[in-house]
Amino acid sequence: MPDVSPRPQHTGGRPTPEVSAQLDRQVLEVATALFVEQGYAATSLEKIARVIGCSKATLYRRYSSKEDLFKAVVAERGRLLLHEAGSMEASSKDPLVATREIARFFLDFMLRPETREAYRIVISDGHRIPFVADEMMVTIVEPFVATISRLLRVAADAGRIESHDHEEMTRVLMSLVIGWPLQNTMLGQNRMQDAAARKKFFDRAWGIFLSGICTNASA
Numbered sequence: 714m715p716d717v718s719p720r721p722q723h724t725g726g727r728p729t730p731e732v733s734a735q736l737d738r739q740v741l742e743v744a745t746a747l748f749v750e751q752g753y754a755a756t757s758l759e760k761i762a763r764v765i766g767c768s769k770a771t772l773y774r775r776y777s778s779k780e781d782l783f784k785a786v787v788a789e790r791g792r793l794l795l796h797e798a799g800s801m802e803a804s805s806k807d808p809l810v811a812t813r814e815i816a817r818f819f820l821d822f823m824l825r826p827e828t829r830e831a832y833r834i835v836i837s838d839g840h841r842i843p844f845v846a847d848e849m850m851v852t853i854v855e856p857f858v859a860t861i862s863r864l865l866r867v868a869a870d871a872g873r874i875e876s877h878d879h880e881e882m883t884r885v886l887m888s889l890v891i892g893w894p895l896q897n898t899m900l901g902q903n904r905m906q907d908a909a910a911r912k913k914f915f916d917r918a919w920g921i922f923l924s925g926i927c928t929n930a931s932a
Contacts, residue, residue: 736765739765740772740775745789748834753838780841794853808873813919815861816861819857824906824911862880863879872928873927890919
């Protein structure tokens with residue numbers, strides 16, 4: 714069972730914003746851990762409330778259903794991904810360096826248990842919760858693709874790469890970087906759990922990508 718940090722105490726009445734915010738974080742942390750450990754079907758709002766130590770009514774005031782809570786879990790994973798990608802885009806003056814850093818982070822991020830298992834649930838239970846996949850595409854996938862596409866456009870405008878359909882080129886890069894590692898991990902082979910193995914694979918994938926688009930071998 715997930716570890717739960719103690720909830721701040723209050724003396725009754727309406728909870729303070731601090732107490733409410735901490736409970737919001739706990740709900741997402743515990744829900745994420747239970748979805749990872751037990752899967753979607755075996756996780757319930759009642760079980761999450763029991764682990765946290767709050768009432769079911771408290772939880773239902775935040776999320777009307779397990780589907781809504783899982784959507785929030787996916788949204789939180791997306792927020793972390795987009796925040797990191799945005800920070801890397803903003804902090805680098807070289808679009809290809811930023812693209813490489815984002816792609817490398819994406820590989821590690823997708824193989825984290827929390828992200829991988831959320832992705833597995835979206836695939837395996839997608840017929841039950843299709844709105845989660847639809848929202849994930851609009852609020853996470855499309856903005857992430859747009860971030861890398863902007864960087865590739867800058868590199869193309871500078872004459873460093875040949876790229877006309879930047880979104881398609883982004884998807885090619887993501888497929889090279891995450892396709893086999895994610896498949897291997899989800900099948901339980903775990904060959905990419907070793908950091909050195911991930912680095913070696915990524916460096917090879919990145920080199921293949923650059924060799925197909927660069928106009929300058931030193932880029």
